[in-house]
Amino acid sequence: MRILITGAAGRLGSALAPRLVEDGHDLVLSDLHAPADYAPSSALGFVAADVRAGGLEDAAAGCDLIVHLPAWHGIHERSRSEADYWRLNVDGTFWMFQAAVARNVKRVVFLSSLAWHSAYGKYGFTKRVGEELCEYYRQNHRISYLAIRPADFTPTSTFLEHGTRLLYGGVDRDDVVAAAVASIDHLARPSNDEPSGTIVNAVRRNAFEAGQVDDWEVDPLAACGRIFGGAAQELVERYGLDIGRRPTVVDPGLGGPSIGYTPTRDFASFIDTLWLLDQSLGLPTVRTLPGP
Ligand SMILES: NC(=O)c1ccc[n+]([C@@H]2O[C@H](COP(=O)([O-])OP(=O)(O)OC[C@H]3O[C@@H](n4cnc5c(N)ncnc54)[C@H](O)[C@@H]3O)[C@@H](O)[C@H]2O)c1
Known part of the structure:
Protein backbone atom coordinates (compact mmCIF):
# COMPACT_ATOMS: atom_id res chain seq x y z
CA MET A 1 0.00 0.00 0.00
CA ARG A 2 1.01 3.63 -0.35
CA ILE A 3 0.95 5.10 3.16
CA LEU A 4 1.29 8.70 4.34
CA ILE A 5 2.79 9.07 7.82
CA THR A 6 2.24 12.50 9.39
CA GLY A 7 4.53 13.41 12.31
CA ALA A 8 6.99 10.96 10.75
CA ALA A 9 10.08 12.46 12.39
CA GLY A 10 8.90 11.74 15.94
CA ARG A 11 9.55 8.85 18.28
CA LEU A 12 6.94 6.51 16.86
CA GLY A 13 7.17 7.60 13.22
CA SER A 14 10.92 7.11 13.08
CA ALA A 15 10.55 3.49 14.25
CA LEU A 16 7.43 2.73 12.22
CA ALA A 17 8.69 3.95 8.82
CA PRO A 18 11.58 1.46 8.43
CA ARG A 19 9.31 -1.38 9.57
CA LEU A 20 6.69 -0.50 6.90
CA VAL A 21 9.39 -0.26 4.22
CA GLU A 22 10.56 -3.76 5.25
CA ASP A 23 6.96 -4.95 4.84
CA GLY A 24 6.99 -3.68 1.24
CA HIS A 25 4.89 -0.53 1.62
CA ASP A 26 5.50 2.62 -0.36
CA LEU A 27 5.75 5.60 2.03
CA VAL A 28 5.25 9.33 1.98
CA LEU A 29 6.62 11.01 5.11
CA SER A 30 5.37 14.35 6.37
CA ASP A 31 6.37 16.52 9.34
CA LEU A 32 7.39 20.10 10.05
CA HIS A 33 10.97 19.10 9.17
CA ALA A 34 12.44 16.02 7.50
CA PRO A 35 13.40 13.17 9.87
CA ALA A 36 17.02 13.42 11.08
CA ASP A 37 18.13 10.40 9.03
CA TYR A 38 16.12 11.31 5.91
CA ALA A 39 18.14 11.16 2.69
CA PRO A 40 16.61 13.25 -0.14
CA SER A 41 17.92 10.59 -2.54
CA SER A 42 15.86 7.88 -0.80
CA ALA A 43 12.87 6.30 -2.50
CA LEU A 44 10.63 7.71 0.25
CA GLY A 45 8.84 10.94 -0.48
CA PHE A 46 8.94 13.76 2.09
CA VAL A 47 6.46 16.63 2.24
CA ALA A 48 6.98 19.41 4.81
CA ALA A 49 3.58 20.46 6.19
CA ASP A 50 2.12 22.00 9.32
CA VAL A 51 -1.00 19.92 10.04
CA ARG A 52 -2.57 22.80 12.02
CA ALA A 53 -2.89 24.75 8.79
CA GLY A 54 -4.17 22.04 6.44
CA GLY A 55 -2.39 21.54 3.16
CA LEU A 56 -1.80 17.76 3.37
CA GLU A 57 -3.55 17.20 0.04
CA ASP A 58 -0.34 16.91 -2.00
CA ALA A 59 1.14 14.45 0.49
CA ALA A 60 -2.07 12.36 0.56
CA ALA A 61 -2.44 12.15 -3.24
CA GLY A 62 -2.43 8.53 -4.37
CA CYS A 63 -2.26 7.15 -0.81
CA ASP A 64 -4.34 4.19 0.40
CA LEU A 65 -3.95 4.93 4.10
CA ILE A 66 -2.82 7.70 6.47
CA VAL A 67 -1.12 7.13 9.83
CA HIS A 68 -1.66 10.35 11.83
CA LEU A 69 0.81 11.02 14.66
CA PRO A 70 1.40 14.74 15.43
CA ALA A 71 0.26 15.74 18.91
CA TRP A 72 1.28 17.48 22.09
CA HIS A 73 1.10 14.76 24.65
CA GLY A 74 1.42 14.04 28.39
CA ILE A 75 4.99 15.35 28.72
CA HIS A 76 3.92 18.74 27.27
CA GLU A 77 1.09 19.44 29.72
CA ARG A 78 3.10 22.05 31.66
CA SER A 79 4.71 23.79 28.71
CA ARG A 80 1.76 23.90 26.28
CA SER A 81 -1.55 25.74 26.61
CA GLU A 82 -5.09 24.48 25.98
CA ALA A 83 -5.03 26.42 22.72
CA ASP A 84 -1.77 24.71 21.67
CA TYR A 85 -3.31 21.28 22.37
CA TRP A 86 -6.47 22.14 20.48
CA ARG A 87 -4.66 23.48 17.42
CA LEU A 88 -2.30 20.55 17.00
CA ASN A 89 -4.32 17.61 18.35
CA VAL A 90 -7.81 18.61 17.18
CA ASP A 91 -7.38 21.05 14.26
CA GLY A 92 -4.46 18.94 12.98
CA THR A 93 -6.63 15.81 12.99
CA PHE A 94 -9.52 17.66 11.33
CA TRP A 95 -7.27 18.90 8.49
CA MET A 96 -5.76 15.45 8.04
CA PHE A 97 -9.30 14.07 7.53
CA GLN A 98 -10.11 16.91 5.13
CA ALA A 99 -7.09 15.88 3.02
CA ALA A 100 -8.22 12.22 3.23
CA VAL A 101 -11.64 13.22 1.88
CA ALA A 102 -10.14 15.43 -0.84
CA ARG A 103 -7.84 12.61 -2.01
CA ASN A 104 -10.31 9.77 -1.46
CA VAL A 105 -8.17 8.00 1.16
CA LYS A 106 -10.49 5.52 2.88
CA ARG A 107 -8.31 4.23 5.74
CA VAL A 108 -6.83 6.10 8.71
CA VAL A 109 -4.78 4.93 11.69
CA PHE A 110 -5.15 7.58 14.40
CA LEU A 111 -2.76 7.66 17.35
CA SER A 112 -4.96 8.29 20.36
CA SER A 113 -3.76 7.56 23.91
CA LEU A 114 -4.69 5.72 27.09
CA ALA A 115 -5.00 9.29 28.41
CA TRP A 116 -8.40 9.11 26.65
CA HIS A 117 -9.59 7.74 30.02
CA SER A 118 -8.62 10.95 31.83
CA ALA A 119 -11.17 12.73 29.70
CA TYR A 120 -10.95 16.08 31.38
CA GLY A 121 -7.19 16.41 31.36
CA LYS A 122 -5.92 18.79 28.66
CA TYR A 123 -4.38 15.92 26.70
CA GLY A 124 -6.97 13.16 27.17
CA PHE A 125 -9.75 15.55 26.19
CA THR A 126 -8.16 16.29 22.81
CA LYS A 127 -7.72 12.56 22.17
CA ARG A 128 -11.43 12.08 22.92
CA VAL A 129 -12.26 14.75 20.36
CA GLY A 130 -9.81 13.11 17.93
CA GLU A 131 -11.60 9.77 18.25
CA GLU A 132 -14.93 11.57 17.74
CA LEU A 133 -13.53 13.02 14.51
CA CYS A 134 -12.61 9.48 13.42
CA GLU A 135 -16.20 8.39 14.03
CA TYR A 136 -17.61 11.47 12.26
CA TYR A 137 -15.56 10.75 9.15
CA ARG A 138 -16.49 7.05 9.28
CA GLN A 139 -20.19 7.89 9.35
CA ASN A 140 -20.15 10.80 6.91
CA HIS A 141 -17.31 9.96 4.52
CA ARG A 142 -17.02 6.16 4.77
CA ILE A 143 -13.46 6.26 6.09
CA SER A 144 -12.48 3.17 8.11
CA TYR A 145 -10.30 3.92 11.11
CA LEU A 146 -8.25 2.29 13.76
CA ALA A 147 -7.62 4.39 16.86
CA ILE A 148 -4.63 3.14 18.86
CA ARG A 149 -4.47 4.06 22.54
CA PRO A 150 -0.88 3.48 23.66
CA ALA A 151 0.37 3.50 27.21
CA ASP A 152 3.46 5.61 27.98
CA PHE A 153 6.41 4.96 25.65
CA THR A 154 8.22 8.30 26.05
CA PRO A 155 11.99 7.88 26.31
CA THR A 156 13.40 7.11 29.75
CA SER A 157 16.86 8.29 30.72
CA THR A 158 18.25 4.78 31.29
CA PHE A 159 17.60 1.22 30.22
CA LEU A 160 16.92 0.26 33.85
CA GLU A 161 14.16 2.89 34.16
CA HIS A 162 12.65 1.67 30.89
CA GLY A 163 12.54 -1.91 32.18
CA THR A 164 11.11 -0.97 35.56
CA ARG A 165 8.36 1.04 33.86
CA LEU A 166 7.27 -2.18 32.14
CA LEU A 167 6.14 -3.44 35.55
CA TYR A 168 3.74 -0.51 35.80
CA GLY A 169 1.99 1.59 33.14
CA GLY A 170 4.59 1.63 30.36
CA VAL A 171 4.73 -0.11 27.00
CA ASP A 172 7.76 -0.78 24.80
CA ARG A 173 7.85 1.33 21.62
CA ASP A 174 8.37 -1.87 19.58
CA ASP A 175 4.98 -3.09 20.79
CA VAL A 176 3.36 0.21 19.73
CA VAL A 177 4.97 -0.26 16.30
CA ALA A 178 3.51 -3.80 16.27
CA ALA A 179 0.06 -2.38 17.11
CA ALA A 180 0.35 0.10 14.22
CA VAL A 181 1.44 -2.65 11.80
CA ALA A 182 -1.45 -4.92 12.91
CA SER A 183 -3.83 -1.96 12.46
CA ILE A 184 -2.58 -1.28 8.92
CA ASP A 185 -2.83 -4.98 8.01
CA HIS A 186 -6.36 -5.08 9.41
CA LEU A 187 -7.48 -2.06 7.39
CA ALA A 188 -5.82 -3.48 4.27
CA ARG A 189 -8.06 -6.57 4.29
CA PRO A 190 -10.72 -6.26 1.61
CA SER A 191 -14.23 -5.91 3.00
CA ASN A 192 -17.64 -5.32 1.56
CA ASP A 193 -18.98 -4.29 4.93
CA GLU A 194 -19.73 -0.86 6.26
CA PRO A 195 -16.58 1.18 7.02
CA SER A 196 -15.19 0.02 10.33
CA GLY A 197 -14.09 1.78 13.51
CA THR A 198 -11.87 -0.11 15.95
CA ILE A 199 -10.12 0.91 19.18
CA VAL A 200 -6.92 -0.84 20.22
CA ASN A 201 -5.18 -0.48 23.59
CA ALA A 202 -1.44 -0.64 22.85
CA VAL A 203 -0.39 -1.94 26.24
CA ARG A 204 2.32 -4.31 27.40
CA ARG A 205 1.89 -8.04 28.01
CA ASN A 206 0.42 -9.06 31.39
CA ALA A 207 2.72 -11.59 33.06
CA PHE A 208 0.55 -11.90 36.18
CA GLU A 209 -3.01 -11.62 37.45
CA VAL A 250 -3.22 -3.53 32.27
CA ASP A 251 -6.48 -3.76 30.35
CA PRO A 252 -5.80 -5.22 26.88
CA GLY A 253 -9.31 -4.26 25.68
CA LEU A 254 -11.08 -6.13 22.90
CA GLY A 255 -9.72 -4.40 19.80
CA GLY A 256 -6.11 -5.62 20.05
CA PRO A 257 -6.93 -9.35 20.09
CA SER A 258 -9.49 -8.84 17.31
CA ILE A 259 -6.82 -7.48 14.93
CA GLY A 260 -4.05 -9.85 16.06
CA TYR A 261 -2.04 -7.40 18.17
CA THR A 262 0.08 -9.49 20.52
CA PRO A 263 2.52 -7.51 22.68
CA THR A 264 5.78 -9.29 23.38
N1 LIG B 1 5.05 8.91 23.40
C1 LIG B 1 4.14 8.36 24.17
O1 LIG B 1 4.42 7.86 25.28
C2 LIG B 1 2.69 8.30 23.71
C3 LIG B 1 1.75 7.62 24.52
C4 LIG B 1 0.43 7.58 24.08
C5 LIG B 1 0.07 8.15 22.87
N2 LIG B 1 1.01 8.77 22.10
C6 LIG B 1 0.59 9.38 20.84
O2 LIG B 1 1.36 8.80 19.80
C7 LIG B 1 1.59 9.78 18.79
C8 LIG B 1 3.06 9.80 18.42
O3 LIG B 1 3.81 10.03 19.59
P1 LIG B 1 5.37 10.30 19.51
O4 LIG B 1 5.93 9.95 20.86
O5 LIG B 1 5.95 9.72 18.28
O6 LIG B 1 5.36 11.90 19.39
P2 LIG B 1 6.59 12.86 19.08
O7 LIG B 1 6.35 14.10 19.88
O8 LIG B 1 7.88 12.14 19.25
O9 LIG B 1 6.42 13.15 17.53
C9 LIG B 1 5.42 14.00 17.03
C10 LIG B 1 5.88 14.50 15.67
O10 LIG B 1 4.89 15.43 15.20
C11 LIG B 1 5.55 16.52 14.59
N3 LIG B 1 4.74 17.73 14.66
C12 LIG B 1 4.56 18.56 15.72
N4 LIG B 1 3.80 19.60 15.36
C13 LIG B 1 3.48 19.42 14.06
C14 LIG B 1 2.72 20.17 13.13
N5 LIG B 1 2.13 21.32 13.49
N6 LIG B 1 2.60 19.69 11.86
C15 LIG B 1 3.20 18.53 11.49
N7 LIG B 1 3.95 17.78 12.33
C16 LIG B 1 4.08 18.22 13.60
C17 LIG B 1 6.83 16.71 15.43
O11 LIG B 1 7.82 17.41 14.65
C18 LIG B 1 7.21 15.28 15.73
O12 LIG B 1 8.10 14.77 14.76
C19 LIG B 1 1.04 11.10 19.32
O13 LIG B 1 -0.21 11.34 18.73
C20 LIG B 1 0.88 10.86 20.80
O14 LIG B 1 -0.18 11.62 21.34
C21 LIG B 1 2.31 8.85 22.49
Whole structure:
Protein backbone atom coordinates (compact mmCIF):
# COMPACT_ATOMS: atom_id res chain seq x y z
CA MET A 1 0.00 0.00 0.00
CA ARG A 2 1.01 3.63 -0.35
CA ILE A 3 0.95 5.10 3.16
CA LEU A 4 1.29 8.70 4.34
CA ILE A 5 2.79 9.07 7.82
CA THR A 6 2.24 12.50 9.39
CA GLY A 7 4.53 13.41 12.31
CA ALA A 8 6.99 10.96 10.75
CA ALA A 9 10.08 12.46 12.39
CA GLY A 10 8.90 11.74 15.94
CA ARG A 11 9.55 8.85 18.28
CA LEU A 12 6.94 6.51 16.86
CA GLY A 13 7.17 7.60 13.22
CA SER A 14 10.92 7.11 13.08
CA ALA A 15 10.55 3.49 14.25
CA LEU A 16 7.43 2.73 12.22
CA ALA A 17 8.69 3.95 8.82
CA PRO A 18 11.58 1.46 8.43
CA ARG A 19 9.31 -1.38 9.57
CA LEU A 20 6.69 -0.50 6.90
CA VAL A 21 9.39 -0.26 4.22
CA GLU A 22 10.56 -3.76 5.25
CA ASP A 23 6.96 -4.95 4.84
CA GLY A 24 6.99 -3.68 1.24
CA HIS A 25 4.89 -0.53 1.62
CA ASP A 26 5.50 2.62 -0.36
CA LEU A 27 5.75 5.60 2.03
CA VAL A 28 5.25 9.33 1.98
CA LEU A 29 6.62 11.01 5.11
CA SER A 30 5.37 14.35 6.37
CA ASP A 31 6.37 16.52 9.34
CA LEU A 32 7.39 20.10 10.05
CA HIS A 33 10.97 19.10 9.17
CA ALA A 34 12.44 16.02 7.50
CA PRO A 35 13.40 13.17 9.87
CA ALA A 36 17.02 13.42 11.08
CA ASP A 37 18.13 10.40 9.03
CA TYR A 38 16.12 11.31 5.91
CA ALA A 39 18.14 11.16 2.69
CA PRO A 40 16.61 13.25 -0.14
CA SER A 41 17.92 10.59 -2.54
CA SER A 42 15.86 7.88 -0.80
CA ALA A 43 12.87 6.30 -2.50
CA LEU A 44 10.63 7.71 0.25
CA GLY A 45 8.84 10.94 -0.48
CA PHE A 46 8.94 13.76 2.09
CA VAL A 47 6.46 16.63 2.24
CA ALA A 48 6.98 19.41 4.81
CA ALA A 49 3.58 20.46 6.19
CA ASP A 50 2.12 22.00 9.32
CA VAL A 51 -1.00 19.92 10.04
CA ARG A 52 -2.57 22.80 12.02
CA ALA A 53 -2.89 24.75 8.79
CA GLY A 54 -4.17 22.04 6.44
CA GLY A 55 -2.39 21.54 3.16
CA LEU A 56 -1.80 17.76 3.37
CA GLU A 57 -3.55 17.20 0.04
CA ASP A 58 -0.34 16.91 -2.00
CA ALA A 59 1.14 14.45 0.49
CA ALA A 60 -2.07 12.36 0.56
CA ALA A 61 -2.44 12.15 -3.24
CA GLY A 62 -2.43 8.53 -4.37
CA CYS A 63 -2.26 7.15 -0.81
CA ASP A 64 -4.34 4.19 0.40
CA LEU A 65 -3.95 4.93 4.10
CA ILE A 66 -2.82 7.70 6.47
CA VAL A 67 -1.12 7.13 9.83
CA HIS A 68 -1.66 10.35 11.83
CA LEU A 69 0.81 11.02 14.66
CA PRO A 70 1.40 14.74 15.43
CA ALA A 71 0.26 15.74 18.91
CA TRP A 72 1.28 17.48 22.09
CA HIS A 73 1.10 14.76 24.65
CA GLY A 74 1.42 14.04 28.39
CA ILE A 75 4.99 15.35 28.72
CA HIS A 76 3.92 18.74 27.27
CA GLU A 77 1.09 19.44 29.72
CA ARG A 78 3.10 22.05 31.66
CA SER A 79 4.71 23.79 28.71
CA ARG A 80 1.76 23.90 26.28
CA SER A 81 -1.55 25.74 26.61
CA GLU A 82 -5.09 24.48 25.98
CA ALA A 83 -5.03 26.42 22.72
CA ASP A 84 -1.77 24.71 21.67
CA TYR A 85 -3.31 21.28 22.37
CA TRP A 86 -6.47 22.14 20.48
CA ARG A 87 -4.66 23.48 17.42
CA LEU A 88 -2.30 20.55 17.00
CA ASN A 89 -4.32 17.61 18.35
CA VAL A 90 -7.81 18.61 17.18
CA ASP A 91 -7.38 21.05 14.26
CA GLY A 92 -4.46 18.94 12.98
CA THR A 93 -6.63 15.81 12.99
CA PHE A 94 -9.52 17.66 11.33
CA TRP A 95 -7.27 18.90 8.49
CA MET A 96 -5.76 15.45 8.04
CA PHE A 97 -9.30 14.07 7.53
CA GLN A 98 -10.11 16.91 5.13
CA ALA A 99 -7.09 15.88 3.02
CA ALA A 100 -8.22 12.22 3.23
CA VAL A 101 -11.64 13.22 1.88
CA ALA A 102 -10.14 15.43 -0.84
CA ARG A 103 -7.84 12.61 -2.01
CA ASN A 104 -10.31 9.77 -1.46
CA VAL A 105 -8.17 8.00 1.16
CA LYS A 106 -10.49 5.52 2.88
CA ARG A 107 -8.31 4.23 5.74
CA VAL A 108 -6.83 6.10 8.71
CA VAL A 109 -4.78 4.93 11.69
CA PHE A 110 -5.15 7.58 14.40
CA LEU A 111 -2.76 7.66 17.35
CA SER A 112 -4.96 8.29 20.36
CA SER A 113 -3.76 7.56 23.91
CA LEU A 114 -4.69 5.72 27.09
CA ALA A 115 -5.00 9.29 28.41
CA TRP A 116 -8.40 9.11 26.65
CA HIS A 117 -9.59 7.74 30.02
CA SER A 118 -8.62 10.95 31.83
CA ALA A 119 -11.17 12.73 29.70
CA TYR A 120 -10.95 16.08 31.38
CA GLY A 121 -7.19 16.41 31.36
CA LYS A 122 -5.92 18.79 28.66
CA TYR A 123 -4.38 15.92 26.70
CA GLY A 124 -6.97 13.16 27.17
CA PHE A 125 -9.75 15.55 26.19
CA THR A 126 -8.16 16.29 22.81
CA LYS A 127 -7.72 12.56 22.17
CA ARG A 128 -11.43 12.08 22.92
CA VAL A 129 -12.26 14.75 20.36
CA GLY A 130 -9.81 13.11 17.93
CA GLU A 131 -11.60 9.77 18.25
CA GLU A 132 -14.93 11.57 17.74
CA LEU A 133 -13.53 13.02 14.51
CA CYS A 134 -12.61 9.48 13.42
CA GLU A 135 -16.20 8.39 14.03
CA TYR A 136 -17.61 11.47 12.26
CA TYR A 137 -15.56 10.75 9.15
CA ARG A 138 -16.49 7.05 9.28
CA GLN A 139 -20.19 7.89 9.35
CA ASN A 140 -20.15 10.80 6.91
CA HIS A 141 -17.31 9.96 4.52
CA ARG A 142 -17.02 6.16 4.77
CA ILE A 143 -13.46 6.26 6.09
CA SER A 144 -12.48 3.17 8.11
CA TYR A 145 -10.30 3.92 11.11
CA LEU A 146 -8.25 2.29 13.76
CA ALA A 147 -7.62 4.39 16.86
CA ILE A 148 -4.63 3.14 18.86
CA ARG A 149 -4.47 4.06 22.54
CA PRO A 150 -0.88 3.48 23.66
CA ALA A 151 0.37 3.50 27.21
CA ASP A 152 3.46 5.61 27.98
CA PHE A 153 6.41 4.96 25.65
CA THR A 154 8.22 8.30 26.05
CA PRO A 155 11.99 7.88 26.31
CA THR A 156 13.40 7.11 29.75
CA SER A 157 16.86 8.29 30.72
CA THR A 158 18.25 4.78 31.29
CA PHE A 159 17.60 1.22 30.22
CA LEU A 160 16.92 0.26 33.85
CA GLU A 161 14.16 2.89 34.16
CA HIS A 162 12.65 1.67 30.89
CA GLY A 163 12.54 -1.91 32.18
CA THR A 164 11.11 -0.97 35.56
CA ARG A 165 8.36 1.04 33.86
CA LEU A 166 7.27 -2.18 32.14
CA LEU A 167 6.14 -3.44 35.55
CA TYR A 168 3.74 -0.51 35.80
CA GLY A 169 1.99 1.59 33.14
CA GLY A 170 4.59 1.63 30.36
CA VAL A 171 4.73 -0.11 27.00
CA ASP A 172 7.76 -0.78 24.80
CA ARG A 173 7.85 1.33 21.62
CA ASP A 174 8.37 -1.87 19.58
CA ASP A 175 4.98 -3.09 20.79
CA VAL A 176 3.36 0.21 19.73
CA VAL A 177 4.97 -0.26 16.30
CA ALA A 178 3.51 -3.80 16.27
CA ALA A 179 0.06 -2.38 17.11
CA ALA A 180 0.35 0.10 14.22
CA VAL A 181 1.44 -2.65 11.80
CA ALA A 182 -1.45 -4.92 12.91
CA SER A 183 -3.83 -1.96 12.46
CA ILE A 184 -2.58 -1.28 8.92
CA ASP A 185 -2.83 -4.98 8.01
CA HIS A 186 -6.36 -5.08 9.41
CA LEU A 187 -7.48 -2.06 7.39
CA ALA A 188 -5.82 -3.48 4.27
CA ARG A 189 -8.06 -6.57 4.29
CA PRO A 190 -10.72 -6.26 1.61
CA SER A 191 -14.23 -5.91 3.00
CA ASN A 192 -17.64 -5.32 1.56
CA ASP A 193 -18.98 -4.29 4.93
CA GLU A 194 -19.73 -0.86 6.26
CA PRO A 195 -16.58 1.18 7.02
CA SER A 196 -15.19 0.02 10.33
CA GLY A 197 -14.09 1.78 13.51
CA THR A 198 -11.87 -0.11 15.95
CA ILE A 199 -10.12 0.91 19.18
CA VAL A 200 -6.92 -0.84 20.22
CA ASN A 201 -5.18 -0.48 23.59
CA ALA A 202 -1.44 -0.64 22.85
CA VAL A 203 -0.39 -1.94 26.24
CA ARG A 204 2.32 -4.31 27.40
CA ARG A 205 1.89 -8.04 28.01
CA ASN A 206 0.42 -9.06 31.39
CA ALA A 207 2.72 -11.59 33.06
CA PHE A 208 0.55 -11.90 36.18
CA GLU A 209 -3.01 -11.62 37.45
CA ALA A 210 -4.23 -9.12 40.04
CA GLY A 211 -4.50 -11.84 42.72
CA GLN A 212 -0.80 -12.66 42.38
CA VAL A 213 0.33 -9.13 43.29
CA ASP A 214 -2.18 -8.29 46.04
CA ASP A 215 0.44 -8.64 48.77
CA TRP A 216 3.35 -7.33 46.65
CA GLU A 217 4.11 -4.39 48.94
CA VAL A 218 4.61 -6.66 51.98
CA ASP A 219 7.83 -7.99 50.43
CA PRO A 220 8.37 -6.76 46.83
CA LEU A 221 11.57 -8.70 46.30
CA ALA A 222 10.07 -12.03 47.34
CA ALA A 223 6.92 -11.37 45.27
CA CYS A 224 9.07 -10.50 42.27
CA GLY A 225 11.01 -13.75 42.69
CA ARG A 226 7.76 -15.75 42.93
CA ILE A 227 6.41 -14.31 39.66
CA PHE A 228 9.52 -13.66 37.57
CA GLY A 229 11.97 -16.18 39.02
CA GLY A 230 15.17 -16.15 41.04
CA ALA A 231 17.25 -14.40 38.36
CA ALA A 232 14.83 -11.46 38.41
CA GLN A 233 15.10 -11.23 42.18
CA GLU A 234 18.89 -11.24 41.97
CA LEU A 235 19.04 -8.58 39.23
CA VAL A 236 16.52 -6.31 40.98
CA GLU A 237 18.70 -6.39 44.08
CA ARG A 238 22.00 -5.98 42.24
CA TYR A 239 20.84 -3.02 40.15
CA GLY A 240 18.71 -1.44 42.89
CA LEU A 241 15.55 -1.39 40.72
CA ASP A 242 12.70 0.54 42.29
CA ILE A 243 9.92 -2.07 42.42
CA GLY A 244 8.35 -1.07 45.77
CA ARG A 245 4.92 -0.16 44.38
CA ARG A 246 2.42 -2.90 43.59
CA PRO A 247 2.51 -3.60 39.81
CA THR A 248 -0.55 -2.95 37.72
CA VAL A 249 -2.54 -5.34 35.56
CA VAL A 250 -3.22 -3.53 32.27
CA ASP A 251 -6.48 -3.76 30.35
CA PRO A 252 -5.80 -5.22 26.88
CA GLY A 253 -9.31 -4.26 25.68
CA LEU A 254 -11.08 -6.13 22.90
CA GLY A 255 -9.72 -4.40 19.80
CA GLY A 256 -6.11 -5.62 20.05
CA PRO A 257 -6.93 -9.35 20.09
CA SER A 258 -9.49 -8.84 17.31
CA ILE A 259 -6.82 -7.48 14.93
CA GLY A 260 -4.05 -9.85 16.06
CA TYR A 261 -2.04 -7.40 18.17
CA THR A 262 0.08 -9.49 20.52
CA PRO A 263 2.52 -7.51 22.68
CA THR A 264 5.78 -9.29 23.38
CA ARG A 265 7.52 -6.97 25.87
CA ASP A 266 7.07 -6.76 29.61
CA PHE A 267 9.15 -6.87 32.78
CA ALA A 268 9.97 -10.55 32.15
CA SER A 269 11.40 -9.86 28.68
CA PHE A 270 13.35 -6.90 30.13
CA ILE A 271 14.83 -9.21 32.79
CA ASP A 272 15.87 -11.67 30.04
CA THR A 273 17.69 -8.86 28.19
CA LEU A 274 19.21 -7.46 31.39
CA TRP A 275 20.50 -10.91 32.23
CA LEU A 276 22.25 -11.18 28.85
CA LEU A 277 23.69 -7.64 29.13
CA ASP A 278 24.79 -8.29 32.67
CA GLN A 279 26.69 -11.38 31.54
CA SER A 280 28.38 -9.63 28.62
CA LEU A 281 28.82 -6.00 29.76
CA GLY A 282 28.96 -5.95 33.55
CA LEU A 283 27.20 -3.58 35.91
CA PRO A 284 28.49 -0.02 35.26
CA THR A 285 27.68 -0.06 31.53
CA VAL A 286 24.21 -1.55 32.00
CA ARG A 287 23.36 1.00 34.67
CA THR A 288 24.01 3.93 32.33
CA LEU A 289 22.73 2.42 29.09
CA PRO A 290 20.16 4.89 27.66
CA GLY A 291 16.55 3.72 27.45
CA PRO A 292 15.43 2.51 24.02
N1 LIG B 1 5.05 8.91 23.40
C1 LIG B 1 4.14 8.36 24.17
O1 LIG B 1 4.42 7.86 25.28
C2 LIG B 1 2.69 8.30 23.71
C3 LIG B 1 1.75 7.62 24.52
C4 LIG B 1 0.43 7.58 24.08
C5 LIG B 1 0.07 8.15 22.87
N2 LIG B 1 1.01 8.77 22.10
C6 LIG B 1 0.59 9.38 20.84
O2 LIG B 1 1.36 8.80 19.80
C7 LIG B 1 1.59 9.78 18.79
C8 LIG B 1 3.06 9.80 18.42
O3 LIG B 1 3.81 10.03 19.59
P1 LIG B 1 5.37 10.30 19.51
O4 LIG B 1 5.93 9.95 20.86
O5 LIG B 1 5.95 9.72 18.28
O6 LIG B 1 5.36 11.90 19.39
P2 LIG B 1 6.59 12.86 19.08
O7 LIG B 1 6.35 14.10 19.88
O8 LIG B 1 7.88 12.14 19.25
O9 LIG B 1 6.42 13.15 17.53
C9 LIG B 1 5.42 14.00 17.03
C10 LIG B 1 5.88 14.50 15.67
O10 LIG B 1 4.89 15.43 15.20
C11 LIG B 1 5.55 16.52 14.59
N3 LIG B 1 4.74 17.73 14.66
C12 LIG B 1 4.56 18.56 15.72
N4 LIG B 1 3.80 19.60 15.36
C13 LIG B 1 3.48 19.42 14.06
C14 LIG B 1 2.72 20.17 13.13
N5 LIG B 1 2.13 21.32 13.49
N6 LIG B 1 2.60 19.69 11.86
C15 LIG B 1 3.20 18.53 11.49
N7 LIG B 1 3.95 17.78 12.33
C16 LIG B 1 4.08 18.22 13.60
C17 LIG B 1 6.83 16.71 15.43
O11 LIG B 1 7.82 17.41 14.65
C18 LIG B 1 7.21 15.28 15.73
O12 LIG B 1 8.10 14.77 14.76
C19 LIG B 1 1.04 11.10 19.32
O13 LIG B 1 -0.21 11.34 18.73
C20 LIG B 1 0.88 10.86 20.80
O14 LIG B 1 -0.18 11.62 21.34
C21 LIG B 1 2.31 8.85 22.49
